[in-house]
Amino acid sequence: MHELSIAHEIVATTKAQLRIHNKTEICSLDLKIGVMSGVVIECLKFAMDDAIQETPLQNATINYHKVLLRLQCQDCNEVRITEDFILVCEHCASQRINVLAGKELLIDKMEMQ
C-alpha cells in the first residue's frame, strides 16, 4: 500500500517545516487529495494513524480535502466536475480534454506552534 510511503513523506515534510519555522508541534494540517492522484483517502487516513504516532503530528487535526476532477473540453469548452476519469466530453463527444484539477497530492497548509 503506497499510502504508507506517502504518510511517511507527510510526516517528514511537517518535521522539516517545524525546523524551518522553529516550532515544535503541528496543530492542524490540511491535505488536498485529487481523485486521480493515485491515493485513496481512506487508505491514507489508515496509514497516517500509524505514521504520526510519537511525532509532532500525533495530536494534530488532519483535514483531508478530496479534490474532484475538473475536466474542460477543448472543443466546446464544457466543464465537467466528476469523480469518473473518462476523458470524453459528454456534450460533444470530443476526446480533447484538459484536466484542470483532480490530480493534486498537496500539503495545503499547516498550523504550528
Added chain:
Amino acid sequence: MCQDCGCDTANASFFESNPNPETIHLSESILKRNDDIAHHNWHWFDDNKILAMNIMSSPGSGKTSLLEYTLPLMNKEYECVALIGDQQTENDAQRIKATGCRAYQISTHSSCHLDASMVEKTLKDSINGSEDFLFIENVGNLVCPSAFDLGERLRIALISVTEGEDKPEKYPVLFHKADLVVITKTDLMPYLDWDKEKFLNSLRKVNPKVKTIFLSTKTEEGTQEWLDWLNKKHKEVVPCV
C-alpha cells in the same frame, strides 16, 4: 478528569493553552522529495543521453519476458541495461543476465513500487553514463507505481490479453500516464474471448491518443514495431546519431 492531578482540563483542546498558532500556506506536493530526486535522475539521464523507460503492469503481464526478448536484440546496436524491481528475489534480474545482458535487481522488500531514491541509489553502482537505454521494470502492480516519478522519459504500460478488456478504466491513473501501451501474449488470442475493440474503447476513455502495440514474444507478432518504436524514441533523445 485528569487521573494524575484531578483537574478538569482533560477534555479541553490540547492547544487551548496556546491560542495563536502560526499558519503556513505551503501548497507543496506531498511527493516533493521523491519528485526532486526524480528531477535529478531525469537530468542525469538527459545529460548522458540515456533513454530511461519505466515499464509498469500487473504481475505476470510479461514485462520480464519482453525485456528478455528485447535486450539481446537492442544490444547489437546499442548499450542497454535493465533495473528490475521486485519485493523479493533476484529471479527476474537473473533471467535478463542469462541472456548475456546487464541487469540489476532492486529489492523493495515491503514496498509495492519503485521510487526515485531507489533508482538513484542503484544508478551509482550500475550505470556509468555510456548507456543508450535504461529499461526500468517496476514492481508488478497497476496502482502504486503510477504515483511515483522515477525520472524516466517514457512510461510504458503493459497489459496481456489474459487480462480484462476494461483494465484501463479500472486503473485509469497508470494507463492515463502511459506514453505507450503494449498488449502482450497475442499468441493466446485464438484461445480467448478477448475483445480488442472493447479494450481500445476502454483505453481511449482514459488516454485518447496513446500509441498501442500488440505483440507476442513467442510468435514475434508486433515485435518489429516495438523495436522500431524504441529506435525512433532513441533518435529523439540523441537526434544527431
